[in-house]
Structures are given as structure tokens and as C-alpha cells.
Amino acid sequence: MSEWEQLINECKKCEKCSLSKTRTNVVVGEGNINAEIMFVGEAPGADEDATGRPFVGKAGKLLDIALKSLGLNRESCYIANICKCRPENNRAPHDDEAFSCLPYLERQISLVSPKVIVCMGATPLKYLIDKKAQITKLRGQWISKDPRLFMPTFHPAALLRDETKKLPFWEDLKKVRDKLYRNE
Numbered sequence: 001m002s003e004w005e006q007l008i009n010e011c012k013k014c015e016k017c018s019l020s021k022t023r024t025n026v027v028v029g030e031g032n033i034n035a036e037i038m039f040v041g042e043a044p045g046a047d048e049d050a051t052g053r054p055f056v057g058k059a060g061k062l063l064d065i066a067l068k069s070l071g072l073n074r075e076s077c078y079i080a081n082i083c084k085c086r087p088e089n090n091r092a093p094h095d096d097e098a099f100s101c102l103p104y105l106e107r108q109i110s111l112v113s114p115k116v117i118v119c120m121g122a123t124p125l126k127y128l129i130d131k132k133a134q135i136t137k138l139r140g141q142w143i144s145k146d147p148r149l150f151m152p153t154f155h156p157a158a159l160l161r162d163e164t165k166k167l168p169f170w171e172d173l174k175k176v177r178d179k180l181y182r183n184e
Contacts, residue, residue: 004033007107011084016100019085019093025052029080029108036180037072038114039063040105041155042123043083043097045090054079059156063120066156066170070177078112080105082127098127109148116176117148121155140172142179151176 001009011028014020027044030053039055047057055063067073083093083101093101109117119125122135128150129143135152143150153172154165 003107003111007104007111011104014084014100014104017085017097019083019087019097022088023085024049026084027052027054027081027086028084028104029054029078031074031078032076033078033112035076035078035112036115037076037118037176038078038080038109038112038116039118039120040124040128041079041081041120043081043090043093044086045157046086049086054081055156058160062156062159066173069170070173072177078108078114080108082123092123098123102127115148116180117150118173118176119150119152121158123155125152140168140175142175149179 008028012026014026025048027048041055044054045057045059047060048054054060063079064074067077082098082105084104085097085101087093087097117128119128125133125135125138129138129145129152133152135154138152139154141152143152151172154169156169159165159169
């Protein structure tokens with residue numbers, strides 16, 4: 001069994017927190033396991049829980065449009081979340097839930113070994129960079145944690161609630177594209 005298969009099986013059997021009791025599907029992640037870019041969100045929503053796939057709802061469709069506009073697609077990236085199971089009512093994960101899942105995400109990061117991790121929203125920023133970090137202060141700024149670069153940006157769901165965040169989100173993703181593919 002490959003490391004990926006082992007990780008997926010462990011995630012599907014996980015009962016480390018209460019989210020396992022209410023999930024329909026575990027949403028491990030998907031995409032290119034050799035990707036240079038990894039997108040990390042908060043946790044699955046209702047559509048993701050139903051399908052077992054990350055970012056397939058309205059926010060995911062917006063992410064797909066943004067990727068296509070940059071000349072990228074899901075197949076060229078890897079997409080995951082801090083939590084692998086849906087918190088009720090799409091609330092932010094509690095610390096115990098996030099910390100239960102974090103070792104799985106850390107293994108995904110190690111296996112994919114992306115050059116850039118895009119933290120989509122406050123939750124991935126909090127758990128991957130700094131518990132006190134604020135997305136409104138750090139979005140759009142490169143953060144280096146050897147050997148990777150992190151780009152915090154807004155979660156696509158935030159763009160659906162506040163149109164003024166679309167341009168900054170777009171600019172952040174252009175920085176990622178330019179850093180990787182235009183050597184800037």
C-alpha cells in the first residue's frame with residue numbers, strides 16, 4: 001500500500017474528534033500529488049461532505065474560475081483543508097478538531113511537497129502560520145517557512161459575501177502564478 005493510500009485509509013477511519021460522528025464523507029483532498037501549488041481551506045461544506053471532494057460548492061466554482069483565468073486548473077494543483085470532516089452549519093473548526101486533523105494535512109504537505117501553499121482564509125493561516133495571525137493584515141504577503149512559501153488570501157466563500165475582496169484575491173493568486181511560472 002502506498003503512503004497516499006495509507007493516509008486516505010487513516011483519514012476515512014478517523015474518529016479522533018466529534019466531527020467523525022456527523023460526517024457523510026471524509027474529504028481528504030484532490031489534485032496533482034506532485035503539484036507546485038497547494039491550496040488549503042478551512043473544512044468541507046455541505047456539498048463537499050456529500051461528494052467527498054474539496055471545493056465543489058459555490059466557493060469551489062469561484063476558485064475554478066480564478067484558476068482557469070490564471071491558466072491553471074484543479075489538475076495542476078492540490079487542494080485540501082485543515083479539517084477533513086464538515087463542522088455543523090459550516091462553522092469554523094474548533095481547536096481540538098483542527099489539531100486532530102493537522103497531522104493528516106502535514107503528511108499531505110510532505111507528500112505533495114509544493115513550492116507554494118495558498119492559505120485560503122483565516123483558519124489555514126491560523127493553523128499553518130501563526131495562531132494570532134490575521135488574514136486582513138497578512139493577505140497578499142509572502143511568508144517563508146523553509147522550504148516553502150505561503151500566500152495568505154481570502155477564502156473564496158468570503159468573496160461571495162463581499163465583492164470587494166475579489167480583486168485582492170485575484171491579485172494574490174497572480175502573485176503565486178508569477179512567482180512560480182514567471183520567476184518573479
